[in-house]
Amino acid sequence: MHVNAQPYMQSGVNIDMGAVAATLDYDAELMLRVKEGDGVSFGVLLEKHRASVVHFVYRLVQEQAIAEELSQEVFLRVYRSRSGYEPTAKFKTWLFRIATHLALNWLRDEKHERAQERLDDVSANMPVRQVSDRRLSVEQKLVYEVKLNEIRGAIAALPEKQRAAVLMHKYEEMEYTQIAKVLGCSESAVKSLLFRAYETLRARLAHMG
Amino acid sequence: MNCPIESRDPEMLVALCAGQLDLKTAEALKQHLAACAACRSVAAEQAVVWKALEAWEAPVVSPDFDRRLYRRIDEGARLTWFARFLRSFREMPLRQALPLTATAGLLLMAGFLVQHPIIVAPAAQRQDSVRANQVERTLDDLELLRQFSAAGSASESAHPDAM
Numbered sequence: 001m002h003v004n005a006q007p008y009m010q011s012g013v014n015i016d017m018g019a020v021a022a023t024l025d026y027d028a029e030l031m032l033r034v035k036e037g038d039g040v041s042f043g044v045l046l047e048k049h050r051a052s053v054v055h056f057v058y059r060l061v062q063e064q065a066i067a068e069e070l071s072q073e074v075f076l077r078v079y080r081s082r083s084g085y086e087p088t089a090k091f092k093t094w095l096f097r098i099a100t101h102l103a104l105n106w107l108r109d110e111k112h113e114r115a116q117e118r119l120d121d122v123s124a125n126m127p128v129r130q131v132s133d134r135r136l137s138v139e140q141k142l143v144y145e146v147k148l149n150e151i152r153g154a155i156a157a158l159p160e161k162q163r164a165a166v167l168m169h170k171y172e173e174m175e176y177t178q179i180a181k182v183l184g185c186s187e188s189a190v191k192s193l194l195f196r197a198y199e200t201l202r203a204r205l206a207h208m209g
Numbered sequence: 210m211n212c213p214i215e216s217r218d219p220e221m222l223v224a225l226c227a228g229q230l231d232l233k234t235a236e237a238l239k240q241h242l243a244a245c246a247a248c249r250s251v252a253a254e255q256a257v258v259w260k261a262l263e264a265w266e267a268p269v270v271s272p273d274f275d276r277r278l279y280r281r282i283d284e285g286a287r288l289t290w291f292a293r294f295l296r297s298f299r300e301m302p303l304r305q306a307l308p309l310t311a312t313a314g315l316l317l318m319a320g321f322l323v324q325h326p327i328i329v330a331p332a333a334q335r336q337d338s339v340r341a342n343q344v345e346r347t348l349d350d351l352e353l354l355r356q357f358s359a360a361g362s363a364s365e366s367a368h369p370d371a372m
Contacts, residue, residue: 051270071274147261198258208260209260
C-alpha cells in the first residue's frame with residue numbers, strides 16, 4: 001500500500017500541528033498511526049521534532065548542511081521502520097537514539113584534523129542566525145562571536161558521549177533515565193558523563209562570568 | 210543537607226543551575242551554599258557555563274527541509290526490491306555486513322555442492338583433480354564475496370551506519 005507522506009500539504013486544510021502534537025505521550029500514539037499508514041501523523045511528528053533534532057545534531061557535528069542531511073536521514077529511518085515500530089520507550093528517546101547514533105558515526109568517520117579545520121575556518125562555520133539583535137554594535141558582535149567560538153570549541157573538545165549527554169541534558173532538558181536509554185548506558189554512567197563534561201566545561205568557560 | 214562535594218553527589222549543583230530540583234531540595238541546597246565555599250564556587254562556575262551554553266543559538270532549519278525529506282521518501286518508495294536489498298547492506302556497518310556476506314557465500318556454496326555433488330575420482334587421478342576443483346571453487350567463492358564486500362564497503366564510506 002502506497003502511503004502519501006504529504007497529505008496534509010495537499011489537502012488544503014489548515015491544521016495547527018503544534019497544538020495537535022502538544023501532548024508528550026501522544027508521540028508514540030502518532031507513530032502507531034504512521035505504522036497503520038497515516039501520513040498526516042508523520043507530518044505532525046516531523047513538525048514537532050524537526051527543529052530539536054536538527055539543532056541537536058548541529059551542535060554535535062557543528063556543520064549546518066551536514067546536520068540537516070543527517071537529520072533528514074533520522075526522519076527517513078523513522079518512516080522506513082514504521083512497520084516494525086513498537087512503543088517500548090518514549091518516541092523522543094527512540095528518535096534521539098537514532099539521531100545520536102548517526103551523528104556519532106559521522107563524527108567517527110571524520111578525521112580529527114577536519115574538526116580542527118572547521119573550528120579555525122570561522123566563516124565556513126558561521127550559522128545562519130548568528131546575532132539576532134541588530135542594535136548590537138560591531139564591537140559587541142565581535143565579542144559575541146569570539147565567545148560563541150569559544151563555547152563551540154569547548155563542546156567540540158568533549159569526548160563524543162559526554163558531548164551528546166550535555167547537549168541532551170542542556171538543550172533538550174532530558175532526564176538522566178532518558179539520556180541513558182539514548183546512549184545505551186546506565187543512569188549512573190550518564191551522571192558520570194555529565195559530571196566530567198561539566199567539570200571540563202567549567203574549567204574552560206568559567207572565565208566568561 | 211549533606212555537602213554535595215563531600216558526599217560525591219556534585220550533580221546536585223548542576224541540577225540546581227538547571228532548575229531541575231524540587232523547591233524544597235533547592236532551598237536546602239541554597240542554604241548549604243551560603244555556608245560552603247567549595248560548593249558555592251562550583252555552583253557559581255556552573256551558572257556561568259549554563260549561561261554561556263544558553264547563548265549558543267542553533268541556526269534556523271532550511272525552509273525546504275520537509276520538501277527534500279518527502280522527496281527522499283518518495284524516491285525510496287519507487288526502489289525495486291533488489292535496490293532495497295542492496296540498500297540494507299549499505300546501511301549496515303562493515304562489521305555486520307562481512308559476516309553476513311560470508312554466510313551468504315557459504316550457503317550459496319553449499320547449494321552449489323548439493324546441485325553438483327563431488328564425484329570421487331580413482332585414487333590415481335584423485336589428487337590432481339581435487340586440487341584443480343578446489344582451486345576453481347575457491348576462485349568462484351572469492352569473486353562472490355568480493356562483489357558483496359565491494360557493494361557493502363563502497364557505501365559504508367559514504368553513508369552513516371544504521372541503528
